[in-house]
Amino acid sequence: MNGPLLSCLSYAYAVVRSSDPAAQRAQAALAGVRGVADAPVTLVRSGAVAAAVSAVPGEEFAEGALKAHLEDLDWLETTARSHHLVIETLAARTTVLPLRLATVYLDDSRVERMLVERQEDFTALLDRFDDHVEWGVKVYAEIPAASDPAEPGPSAPPDTGRAYLRRRRQHRQAREETWRAAEEAVRRTEQRARGLAVERARHRPQQGTLARLPGENVTNDAYLVPRHAAEEFRDRMLHAADDLPGVRVEVTGPWAPYSFTAPLEGVRQP
């Protein structure tokens, strides 16, 4: 359905330095990796920077097809995981700038042209991310259900109005206490990040499994942390809520610095 031009497109994952040691490390890392559409990933070099690129079928990644595919959750999951795999593989060996999912060019020469145009921006960001990792820090609170407090058991004496009100009050107190504990946990994670992290980005709290899984995601943050402090940061976070009932802190990562790439858009410079 597409013309010959679209038979194969170039999918770009990330930007790295193209200087010899960096590019060699990147190439070595990519040797065993398959990218989106199960294709081998190579480096397209141009000046001081290079992009990790693989060929993708035009019928899947041309404009209309891509839009349709993004709505297919299975396709989206597979593509997102492949995209992420390439980036995290690179991140294990060198400094990377992750590109957003589905950054697609007509061919490798178009990728090169993009690299030339953006070289300065990319280099500045790469400098900033050298020897830094991103940690995800999420605070969860197990808030008692908002609805009616638990019914008294079958063996309990018949409910009086007073007992009902007392139960309601206790229930409300339990909820308030958990929220207070959650706020304290958030305060502590922020406090503990100070002196170790150099930047923070906030994600939206994750929702959706509330019906089934315990806990509400109260905060969902990402921190940019120098590598030498990475382990200490993680330990500090993992224990931030040790003594807070109903609250837990989850740490994910280390990630490539996905959450800190925004200033390149030129609207907001740090």
Add this chain to the structure above:
Amino acid sequence: MTEPVPTRSTPSRALSPYGESSGANLADILERVLDKGIVIVGDIKINLLDIELLTIKLRLLVASVDKAREIGIDWWEHDPALSSGADRQNSLKEQNERLRAEVEELRRKVETSERAESAGELPERGSGGRRRARETDREPGTEPRRPRRRKDDAEDRDRNQDRDRDRDRDRDRDRDRDR
């Protein structure tokens, strides 16, 4: 970094809401690859608004697609914005209500213009009136600090989009301040 795959200490893993061995669950990955990362407009243009819409929807999906289905989140099958076949799946009741509302609207317009004609005035712009009414109806309340429940999210999805955009702006502002 010696190991790219996220690792977690035992206590955290025991408390993991997802029961997965790796911290890199789909939600964490999607919020990064779709919502973060450098945006360069490639040769194949994706409408960023589509992506934005997608990320808002994806907040509903946390653990995995399978888990979402288990829980009963299947918006991608019913949402008109995401599925061209969704309109067909709308319940008869909804269609019926919509038609009835339109009939009511038309009747009101006719009455208004008849009155206006007899009074020698310009008729009121019916569609404007309707839109205003709908906006009032959809006036968002105060933003709760706490995450909303899934059911509300599904009901309020449309109106949330605007608000989410505002929230994004706020969040970005916060982030700038944090620097």
